[in-house]
Amino acid sequence: MPKTPLALMMVASLLFATSACQPPPAKPASDKLEAANNSDKPKPSAATQTPDETKTEPLVEAKTPKALTKALVALSETKLTNELICTKLNDTMQEIDNKSKFEDIHTIQRQLEVCLPTAGNSGILQWLAEYQALYGRFLSINQPVNEQSFYTLMNLAERGEKFPLAALKKVTPRIRYLLGLVESNADVNVLYLGKGDYTFHHDLKAMADLFIPYLPKDQSAFIQRLATDNQSVFWHDATIAIPFDQVLERAIFWQDYIQRYPNGYAIEDAKSLFAIYRYLLFFGSENTQWTDDELREFRDPAQQQAINQLGQSANSQLAQDAQGLIDFMALSASQRQKKYPAPSKNDNGDKLDKRQKAKYQLATALQIASPWQSDHKSDYKNCFTGIVCVDSSPS
Template identity: 50%
Template sequence: MQKNKIALIIGASLLFGITACQPPADKTDPSDATSTSTQTATPPSTQPLIEAKTPKQLTTALVDSSADRLREQLICSKLDDNINAVDHTSKIESLRAVQRQLAACLPTADNAEILQWLVDYQAMYARFLQSDSSIDDEDFFTVMSNVEQGKSIAVAQLRKISPRARYLIGLIRSNADVSIRYMGANDFEFHHDLSAMADIFTPYLPDDQSEFIQRMAQDNQELFWFDAAIAFSFEELVERAVFWEDFMKRYPQSNFYNDAKALFDTYRYLLFFGSENTQWFDDDLRKFYLPADERLMMQLTERTDSQLAQDVQKLLVFMQQSDDERHQSYPVPDKDENGRKINAWQVTHYQLGQALAISSPWDSVRARNCLHGIICVDETSQ
């Protein structure tokens, strides 16, 4: 009897260790995460251990569970190699194989492994969607325009573009997780569903990281720039700036805090200075072009403990100042950093920058790219 008690105690301890590694019950299965229909591997079940009634049944269940664990470890040891092997010559089946491996490995991986796989998976998809067609290729532009508009494509047209472009277009037509989007300047790119990508990883990340990549997926699904203009509305710009300011307050210890701040700084700058082809104010910075934009900006002043609220209040003071008051408070150099004479438009925006104490996020070399994908990456890795 003593041996039986020992065996059962050992079995119960192992059962606790195994069940403690399983994903939380309220998290979704990542096999449902992608729009591509694939079969996914699942972690070994602990049901045989739970149902074991005798030492023999328990021993058998433990052996089976150990074998499953060994198979899982073998699968996960090959995951990095399989991700890195996918490139612009690979087929969709290679992506599906990686997705099945991730489904098996994510539940028991530590946070550092998960984040690295996320970075690698994002880079893998970018390689997979590369096409060797040039933006100067008129045939490629014609075919891509027809695909984007849902028009039919003649076989003769398809023969004029590269085999890889034909393959990716075939994936679009078969409703795989591939799409196209127009970049402006007669340029298209193949793209994919960022939310589906995020859904693979979010069940296994802490709240701050999960929220971060889900928001990145939402914001970066569409273009950020289009012909030197901001590709989304002023209302959305305000909402994004507010989101990242609030994110930093909710998660001050997040390992994504610096990336969130970089995003906040970008949206904060664009709120007040726009872009080359997007402006919210008249040239003298005396009034808003649209009353709706002014109302949205005024709403920011109602935020408590907010950098944005302080910025808007300074903006309103600046807009009421005369030219003489501005020159007295914010003297402007005669020439810019390139030695060229500063024009009137530059003078006004230089003074606003001094009034708000906001510098352009593009004044210095940006080490991180947060405007594509679901996680920020080093520029050198692009």
């Protein structure tokens, strides 16, 4: 039976009363560049406000059933528009490349603020991966950048100094554009990679903060940690770019994460990260050594103290490893060879030097293999540049 005008008025009046009692919606967080640009601007009109700011205002301001009906129709149209935007969001993000402008990313950020609150977890994680990938494309530089002017400008940008006009004229327009973003305090910066090399980077914390409110604890803990750790370089030219105490702290974090979330988000990536930090903690790297060549003592007494404390901590894999290292360092050369016999030559037929022999014996004592001695494709993951681990397997 069709509803009478009186019935429609009663429904509209009820909706009007309900909407009037609702608290105002929370405004989405804006990024720092937009905040800086808009700090001195007047309040935007309804035509330029975000959907969250405008979608309920007509309902609250409606004074008659007719006005409320029109507001409800407009609200339905806005909802349909937002749903269409969210459906196409993956495609929109994939359109970003190294010819796009920062305003294009702003648009996607605003769309995410609309879409994230109602999306399912799998969709959010997919957007997260796409969002990280789009920044990689946006900041990439296809053309050769080995000119001296480029390195001069990148060095100045890293130190927060002004760019000389003469040097700017010698680089490509895209590099000038990205340097302008760095200078204007957008979430783009310059990252030193070591050996005089640089790259453009972005604020990983800002990226994580956009998604964290909509993720469960295990997922938010994972991406928050990567956002913190990967804001600077961890590894370059077989050199560990962070100090010993940070390697120790990261190893402890991933050990605890695995225990806390055994079935959590990206658990295999978490195990891989733990294996890497665990290995580097006790063996160092080719160009970073914590001990003398024979693994008798640490070069820094503070590192020895940290290992002693770790060995005395609550029972855990790292505590057992630390105590095993302490015991190993106290053994004489003959005791080591008797307990952990080492070959005289490596697989290539070359004679083992003192360090190689000591590391071979320690690996046997601690039962720790190099995390890079694997041919499994799943082990080729890069977890050191973003907030999502990405496949880096050889093609």
